[in-house]
Amino acid sequence: MPFPDEVGRGVTVVDYQPDWPAEFTHLADRLRAAVGDRAVVIDHVGSTSVPGLAAKDCIDAQIRVDALSPDLVELLENAGFRCRPEPWNRVEISSGQRCDKLVFAPPIGERATNVHIRLTTGPNTRYALLFRDYLRADAKARASWGAFKQRLSQSVHALADYGQIKAPATEILMLSAEHWAADTNWTLS
Template structure:
């Protein structure tokens, strides 16, 4: 759930903004400064990482780490980021496997972001990168996914409901992404 300062007027899916990659780059530098060598890689993931894809105006970053030690919370919070406390921001199921993670919000008053810390060797890390790369490669899938999200946002203004309804559709999208990965030779 969003922190109180992040609450807006429902779900809004906007047209792709070419400024998003630059905003991610600034965020990535801050994350790398906060985590140092603990950050094995910082990836732009989610819908804002796919050129031409409509998205919620929230930058998603994935930080690949070797482990999710408690020191990561201290390092991120020392840089002003806020650890999201909800159970779904601590564990997620990807490809049928429960995977631990940590999710951080920006400091109060800064642009909306979600920073996902995930172990580099887990299915949820692969999931985020496959989602991005598949939609970058298949423009028809990208356009269909964007149109679906825009229609859903118009009819379901509650963020939690939006996410619950989008989840099964994401599963279907990722089945086609897996087929694309096998056919194209894509690997993490």
């Protein structure tokens, strides 16, 4: 469920915005200030991290940590971020494995962001980075994925429905990404 200030936001997929990398850098600086050396790496993930890819105007950041612990919630909440309470924002299945995570919304009134906290070596961490790197590398896949999301957003206006419909298509995309990873010897960096 969205926070009250997020209610009523529809799903709009826009063309790639050249400001997204700088906006991520600003967000990453704030996150690093909030969590300090608990962050092993802070990655720009999701569609806004792929130059040329149409996306929802929502910056996704991934904080890689060695351990998920309650103090991470306190650190980010002290910086104004809001821990999302939904079960699907606490656990995800990636490569058939249950992966714990935390997801945070931005402070009230700030630009749309999702901050994902995942274990450094988790399969869900790898998944997010493989998605990004594959779409950065494959122009045809990037164009097709962007066109799919734009068409979907024109017919499905509720964010939850959009995500539910997109999920199985993402799994198909990731099959191609896994083949690309094997062919190129891609590894988590």
